[in-house]
Amino acid sequence: MDNLLKVALAQISPVWLNKKATLQKIETTVQEAGKENAELIVFGEALLPGYPFWLSLTDGAKWDLNINKEIHAHYVRNAVQIEAGELDAVCQLAKENNIAMYLGIMERAKDRGGHSIYASLVYIDQVGEIKSVHRKLQPTYDERLTWAPGDGNGLQVHPLKQFTVGGLNCWENWMPLPRAALYGQGENLHVAVWPGSDHNTKDITRFISRESRSFVISVSSLMKKSDFPKDTPHLDAVLKESPEVLANGGSCIAGPNGEWIVAPVLYKEGLIYETLDFDRVYEERQNFDAVGHYSRPDVTKLYVNRERQSTVEFKE
Structure with a gap:
């Protein structure tokens, strides 16, 4: 049925800072979701190859260390x-398993010089x-010591059966205007990806669903x-200050009424499946639609620049 969508939440750990091994783990997970006939699989922020946990453990802001x-x-x-084809195998698996995917990566962008x-x-x-x-618009706190700020090019939505899907990274989900940019394009299934931990997901997930009347x-x-x-550079220094658990999961799903469909799942590695019914979106838009009947574009309107930013522009 076109109004039903089976989703898979891939709550897994990376093989930290190992691109090749983490890609293999992602590929195995996609194949597993495909066997269960999932139609959309979502992975966490920066999963490939991992989140920069060392910054808070190694005096990350100290100059010239x-x-x-x-x-x-x-x-x-x-x-x-991406331009070098490093996601080609993942793309092929998406095709073979007829599954769409949101994947959080660290991108070494060729169009920005290839070093940031x-x-x-x-x-x-x-x-x-x-x-x-979608390159994260604003890295958060110590992330700014290793990540560059992105642009609006990726503020896009995509058709998937009857759904219109869009996504944001971590604390971007707290930014009202990027959310509105997706709502205004008809988003009704919002994907929020995080490095891990329910202190991020437990409140904002339900808030966004209630605000947008979306899944x-x-x-x-x-x-x-x-x-x-074991081959992590300066591993002893990293481990010295590390807690036993750096990210406890917290993956979850809220319905268009702001209530849990899947409450935050903690400490459990693997795939979480659920089937979403698009009809629930229309039901909840009856009394509120942030960019439709409950909006006043004659009073407030958002301007979005989706041009991909680059330091140089060549004219032949």
């Missing part, structure tokens, strides 16, 4: 360059084509102290 330079260089080397990295949310459709790459999927990763690979 070798430990931060060397781990950062390791991070950049393990970031993804962006927390990007990639949407791959059911025929294996990359339809949008909201929040997907977080997991990370334990024992998940740091």
Whole structure:
């Protein structure tokens, strides 16, 4: 039935800062979801190859510190360059399994010189084509020491059966105007990706669903102290200050009425499945629609710049 969509929330840990091994884990997870006939699978923020946990553990803001330079260089080397075809195998699996995907990656963007990295949310459709790459608009707090700020090019939505899906990274979901940019394009299934932990997902997931009268999927990763690979640069210094659990999950789904369909799931690694019924969107839009009958565009209106930003522009 076209109004029903089976979704899979991939609450997994990365093979931290190991691009090749994490890609293999993602590919295995996609295949597993495909066997269960999932039609959309979502992975957490920066899962490929992992979140920069070291910044809060190694005096990350200290100027000219070798430990931060060397781990950062390791991070950049393990970031993804889409133009080089590094997501081709994942795209092929999406096509083979007829499954759409939101995947959080660290992107080493060629169109910005190829040395800086962006927390990007990639949407791959059911025929294996990359339809949008949303670079996180504003890295949060210590993330700014290793991530670059993105642009509005990825503020896009996509058709998926009767649904219109869009997504944002982590604290972007707290930014009212990017949310409104997606609502205004007809979004009714919102994807929020996080590095992990229910202190992020437990309130904002239900708030966005109530505000937008949409389904909201929040997907977080997991990370334990024992998940740091042995070849991590300066591993002893990282482990010295690390808690046992750095990310406890908290993946969840809220319905268009703001109530839980799947309450935050903690500490459990694996796939979480649910089937969403599009008809619930129309039911809840009856009394509120933030960009429709309950809006006043003659009074307030949002301007969005979706031009992909680059430092240079060449004219032949």
